[in-house]
Amino acid sequence: MSRARVAAVAVLACLHAGLPAAGTVAPAWLGTRVLPSTADGFGEVRPTPAALRDRRFTLQDALPELPGTGFAARVEPAPARVLARSTWRPGCPVAARDLAWVRLTFWGFDERRHTGELLVNRSVAGPLVTVFHRLYDERFPIEQMRITTQAEQDAPPTGDGNDTGAFACRPVRGATVFSQHAYGLAVDVNPFQNPYLKGDLVLPELASSYRDRGRHRPGMILAGGPVVRAFASIGWIWGGTWRSLQDLQHFSANGR
Secondary structure (H helix, E strand, O other), rough: HHHHHHHHHHHHHHHHOOOOOOOOOOOOOOOOOOEEEOOOOEEEOOOHHHHHHHOOOOOOOOOOOOOOOOEEEEEEEOOOOHOHHHHHHOOOOOEEEEEEEEEEEEEEEOOOEEEEEEEHHHHHHHHHHHHHHHHHHOEEEEOOOOOHHHHHHHHOOOOOOOOOEEOOOOOOOOOOOOOOHHHEEEEOOOOOOEEEEEEOOOEEOOOHHHOOOOOOOOOOOOOOOOOHHHHHHHOEEEEEHHHEEEEEOEEEEOOO
């Protein structure tokens, strides 16, 4: 029996027993177990816990639900209160006035409508709304969509984060130059299901199970799939096509 068939049988057994299927409920320890740090400043890469090998839960929304029953979006200049809880600060390579606050709906792993937020360069806000509208229509599942805070960016690694997001004022991993995220010109989608891979390095550090791209699970980004097609429609490039490494979660306007 194939692994996919075994997984399907297990899900049906849980449903008949009135129990949640494995991977559909966030473990109580999520985000609390700090990993030992390595010399390169990341956390220690470890095997994926059983509860996260087929990760398919959606966390509680942090924003009020947008009105309506289908896709909806609101775009406005980033308010001071939103910037204050982001990683933006003087010295970031994009001016505060050039950032837009985008609230939009997305489809969850629980097959329900959710509301999330992105902080993006205002020059790409409209095209990104188009991308996420397409993903909503495709019912591509997302776990959570939120703006990274400075406290989260500075926190020690737990290796189990999975926030879909855009702006983050930080350098490229392992470098000193600013990332495209610092300009609001890049988006990461479901990082846990679509990790950053370079040699033995896996980020998030507990996502090693998702190195196996042949074992398709919900939330994964695949070549020719709906996520790649949606971003390609606005001219954005997928980090899964890079040669020296693969950043499977990452899409950017200039391919970096």
